[in-house]
Amino acid sequence: NREIHLAARPQGWPTEDTFRLATTDVPTPGPGQIVVRNTFMSVDPYMRGRMNDVASYVPPFALDAPLDGGAVGEVVASEADGFAVGDTVLHGLGWREYALLDASTVRTVDPALAPVSTYLGVLGMTGLTAYAGLLEVAAMQPGDTVFVSGAAGAVGSMVGQIAKLRGAGRVVGSAGSPAKVERLRALGFDAAFDYHDGPVLDSLRSAAPDGIDVYFDNVGGEHLEAAIGAMRQNGRAAICGMIAQYNAAEPPAAPRNLAMIISKRLTLRGFIVSDYGQLGEQFVQEVGGWLRDGKLSYDETIIDGIENAPAAFLGLLRGENLGKMLVRV
Numbered sequence: 001n002r003e004i005h006l007a008a009r010p011q012g013w014p015t016e017d018t019f020r021l022a023t024t025d026v027p028t029p030g031p032g033q034i035v036v037r038n039t040f041m042s043v044d045p046y047m048r049g050r051m052n053d054v055a056s057y058v059p060p061f062a063l064d065a066p067l068d069g070g071a072v073g074e075v076v077a078s079e080a081d082g083f084a085v086g087d088t089v090l091h092g093l094g095w096r097e098y099a100l101l102d103a104s105t106v107r108t109v110d111p112a113l114a115p116v117s118t119y120l121g122v123l124g125m126t127g128l129t130a131y132a133g134l135l136e137v138a139a140m141q142p143g144d145t146v147f148v149s150g151a152a153g154a155v156g157s158m159v160g161q162i163a164k165l166r167g168a169g170r171v172v173g174s175a176g177s178p179a180k181v182e183r184l185r186a187l188g189f190d191a192a193f194d195y196h197d198g199p200v201l202d203s204l205r206s207a208a209p210d211g212i213d214v215y216f217d218n219v220g221g222e223h224l225e226a227a228i229g230a231m232r233q234n235g236r237a238a239i240c241g242m243i244a245q246y247n248a249a250e251p252p253a254a255p256r257n258l259a260m261i262i263s264k265r266l267t268l269r270g271f272i273v274s275d276y277g278q279l280g281e282q283f284v285q286e287v288g289g290w291l292r293d294g295k296l297s298y299d300e301t302i303i304d305g306i307e308n309a310p311a312a313f314l315g316l317l318r319g320e321n322l323g324k325m326l327v328r329v
């Protein structure tokens with residue numbers, strides 16, 4: 001069994017030296033346990049925060065121990081009722097080939113219903129983040145003009161498409177390359193821009209000349225400042241992530257125009273997807289339906305081999321992914 005350990009806590013940007021490939025015995029299950037051979041594992045931006053030794057909404061990774069995170073795989077040994085060899089399951093012990101799990105922490109998924117990788121993306125955590133953040137946290141209404149940053153990523157690409165499907169008036173996305181911008185137009189975004197092309201506020205103003213009602217923030221920093229600047233009265237922002245600062249050694253200054261929150265009566269609301277589990281069923285019904293009907297597209301960037309999981313994670317932080325970044329174990 002090969003697994004990836006945290007070798008050092010990064011200061012600033014992580015590197016290959018942050019990780020170590022280790023080999024252990026394939027585990028055997030005790031009572032109530034199963035062993036899963038992972039087929040796909042997720043790499044996610046929030047894992048960068050867990051590499052720091054600070055308390056947050058998820059505990060930090062331990063040094064010299066395997067990392068963890070979302071994964072799907074096949075049961076290869078079971079000592080638990082309700083789980084048989086060959087079942088496909090979703091669980092939280094990625095970053096390894098074989099996972100030993102208490103059955104109570106595992107959910108069975110149906111590989112006949114959708115490709116198993118989608119339970120880590122469009123039908124999984126990142127899809128629910130987009131759905132809950134846009135519809136509940138930002139309370140998007142039909143006719144709203146919506147702006148989403150990180151728009152070509154796993155969460156952002158869903159936000160833009162869900163906004164259109166739920167009747168947004170205009171949807172604008174920003175991303176980090178011309179190819180990503182082109183992809184956003186193909187996905188049905190009304191306008192898209194590369195944030196390297198100039199000040200974000202200038203690009204946003206040309207893409208949404210009448211301003212925006214909703215901002216879905218995946219990036220923070222200059223994007224958040226621009227969104228506050230472009231917001232109309234009573235605008236709402238779902239603050240989902242601030243990836244532009246995850247590798248910063250020093251926290252950046254806040255948006256300089258925060259006082260506009262007052263005059264424009266804005267609502268900026270942070271959220272964590274795990275608080276929206278109760279939406280899960282409605283989410284799977286609605287998003288699953290759109291997928292079946294061909295109304296929603298999703299991209300995946302798949303890196304092969306557990307030994308390449310660190311490269312996949314580093315690539316995610318550098319923007320090398322289109323849609324969900326995954327490792328095929």
Ligand code: NDP
Pocket residue numbers: 044045046125126129150151152153154155156174175176177180218219239240241242243244245271272273274316317318319320321323324325
């Ligand atoms: P993505 O698939 O969007 O991948 C990350 C993307 O971030 C990269 O592809 C890159 O795209 C972009 N990026 C990296 N650095 C910068 C930068 N300095 N400025 C602008 N863009 C940058 O990841 P996810 O969809 O999984 O996550 C998106 C966001 O949502 C993250 O901030 C994450 O932390 C957050 N999140 C929050 C959750 C919650 O519960 N609150 C749950 C899940 C995710 P590009 O080429 O465009 O730069």
